[in-house]
Amino acid sequence: MKIAIYVRVSTDEQVKSGHSIDNQKERLIAFCTSQGWDDYSLYIDDGYTGTNLNRPALKRMVSHVEEKRVDAVIVYKLDRLSRRQQDVLYLLEDVFEKNDCVFKSATEPFDTSTPLGKAMIGILAVFAQLERDMIIERMTAGRRARTSKGMWYGGRIPYGYNWDKEKQELTVNHEQARIVKHMYAMYLKGASRLEIAEWAESRTNERVLNHSTVRDILTRVLYTGKLQNKEQLVDGNHEAIIDTATFEAVQREYEKRRTTRFQKGKFLLTGLMKCGICGGNVVNVKRKSKYAEGGYYHFYTCKDQHVRAKDTTNDKCWVGYHRRQMIEDKVIKRIKDLALDDELVKKEIEKSSTPHEDQSGLINELNEKLKETVVGLENLYEAIQIGEIKASFVSGRITKLEEERERIQTQIDDLSLDSPAPVSNESVIRMIKKIHESWDYIEEEEKSLLLRTVIDKVVLKKHGEIDIKWNFVN
Template sequence: MNIAIYIRVSTDEQVQGFSIDVQKERLSAFCTSQGWDDPKLYIDDGYTGTNMNRPALKRLIRHIEESKIDTVIVYKLDRLGRKQKDVLHLLEDVFDKNNVAFKSATEPFDTGTSLGKAMIGILAVFAQLERDMIIERTTSGRRQRTGKGMWYGGRLAFGYEWNKDAQMLEVKPEEAHIVREIFKKYLNGESRLSIAEWAAKRTKSRKFDHSIIREILSRVLYTGKLINAGEVVEGNHEPIIDIETWEAVQAETTRRKDGGSPVGEYLLTGLLVCGVCGGNIVHVKRITNRAGRQYVYELYACKKQHVRKKDRAGESCTLGYYRREKVEQFVIDEIRKLSVSSSRVKEVIDKKQSIEPDANIRTNLQSKLDSVVSGIENLYDAIQTGAVKASAISDRLSKLEEERESIQLQLDEIEVAPVYRDYKIVHKRMKEFNKAWPFLTEPEQKRMLRSVVTHVVLNKDEDHEVIWNAT
């Protein structure tokens, strides 16, 4: 007889007596008591029972279909699955269909009798009930924590670390610096892929691809807030970016399409925000005919005002319509005003600096670099003294060298990058911008504009406001 032992344990169940070794020991003893020799082991270590996407289970099903298994043994029914429909599918469509018996070592039933089949159905119901109750308790606990401004758990967001004693998220300065640059680069028109490639060269603490960048850009957590049952609430952790930057990024994300040009078709595409309702601004083209001539008007308007009522679920806005060329000229004129007024530049810098955290990024990076370099030197010393073989620690050395290189790259950038918090430097930059503007191509103008402007707020009566990128 060909016996299969199926063992499953999720990560959380390791501490609850369901460990791999415990199940293996008891199931092996059970097989011995039944006179079954050499059972085949199928082990899913660290896999949840809420779905059937488990490698050992898939292999077991394949072997059953190939008639290599006569009986399947589990420690407990819920090891097979936590969902009733999954358990019944395995019993009816896999085991029964292929004449394979099923037994539980701790529960008094098997599929060889009608009563056993009925018991399995009942226990499968309770297994799912237990799962649903766990989900309900977890959801309730999460909402209670979030309601108090406490992080609800899960994978740590890049840029933060968990302070177990204080029970709160704390900013990691060297990672927070990268997060701010990610948001800035995105608003400057760079693609998620190019940002991911940039970030991957500057830290080894997290792997980056375009989907990770998308996740970072969408998380309101970076503004010091949390999501509780779909509502945004205040958190007790320090923000890494301001809410205005986050909202500008969400507007930019809404505008972009995969494969499309990140910068957009128009000069201010993705930079405009409604000052009445905070909604997205859309480009509107109107054509009228008068006295045998055709006139084309290009306008900016809030999407909630312009889009047909049935498409906006009753939401409305009263911003109004503004000529595209006038809005664009307003922004250019504002830049020119900064280029001729150093006192006005100083006001912008002081306002921006007052809301941005002044982290000791360089000190933290240098400390981290010293630690990595010390680790590398210790490993080389161990090789030279013969304490270890080079081949035994080559992987470790390689990872440390990569980490050293990424930290050094960040330090070099901080060392050489201009710091625009000095209003004189910003003033000089604005003058250069104003001087170069007439000679730039349209794509160059779009990118250059995004380097100095975070977004533009359209207000009623043309009392618009430019939010500057003055860092």
């Protein structure tokens, strides 16, 4: 008789309750031994919820049942199989019974080989789902109660924060917070979530950062120092990493990309323009005309002027509509003018310079970590050299330390570049001249990316005048 032993655990609470993986395995193997069954296989889902059937080991076991490779399925308790009555009945009737596979529980007095056992399973499945629903209700009530007091509701610690057990509150992790801030800045300058994830991945190994986690970071209001409680926002007890204005700007950008299939570089100034009257976003508007090339004229205008209620108010934006090509030509001309006038470049650098926060504290912390990592590597190399340990035993550890050293050094280099005087006037002039020289020979998308290397934003004013805020620093 071929036995499938199914084991599942999803939370630390189950471990404390005696439902750990090892505990279930030990008891179920002992159960099989007591029944004289020695031909068994283990199917283990570690860290998977019982509220759905999307579990790798369960799927593998079901396929083996359907292939007639399993005669009986044994679990420690019914809720290890599923906490949903619908799923239990599906597995029981459409999978196990259909393929002549018996189902047994080691701690509950039933099995599907008898009519009474089948009836008992239906009853227990109802209670398993009732227990699940009650757990969810209690957790939701507890979460809302904590959130209403400004306390973090729990779960995985958000990237950018640490958890202070004594104070029972989130505290800022300054190294991670710097990365979070840079993610927001990159997104507003046109970078995709994938590009941001690749940038972050080379600077930290404390958390897996892919395009999905980057999306969560960019859309989570917690980073503004607030918490979501149902439909309301409440002030949290934790310090904000992102200011409200930046967060709201990212949400607008995120919605724009989601609803308009945003393509970086589709227009030269996409995502770079701001209204000089009200500070809102500038959008591209097209007007149909039989006289225009391609059948449309394209304009830049403030979104608050173009999309507004039909009633007339005194506070509506009035920046006007301006030909897109005319505005883009002005920006390009400003860049070319700078390329031909070194003194003008220096004046723009002085005018556009932005203050930078003191990074010396973070650099010192990173240098200390770098020293610890280097010492760890040197100790391992020395131990290998004098024969205390074999290189094969610590090769994985050495690889991790080498990667950690590279990541820390990258972060130190980033902070050094962000210091008050990272770019000389000469290097800025060379950058501008390079753009000027190559402008007529590169693709449109490359032009858009190049603009973002030197321009922070383009402010659109009345009568089509523009003011360019550069990315330069003194």
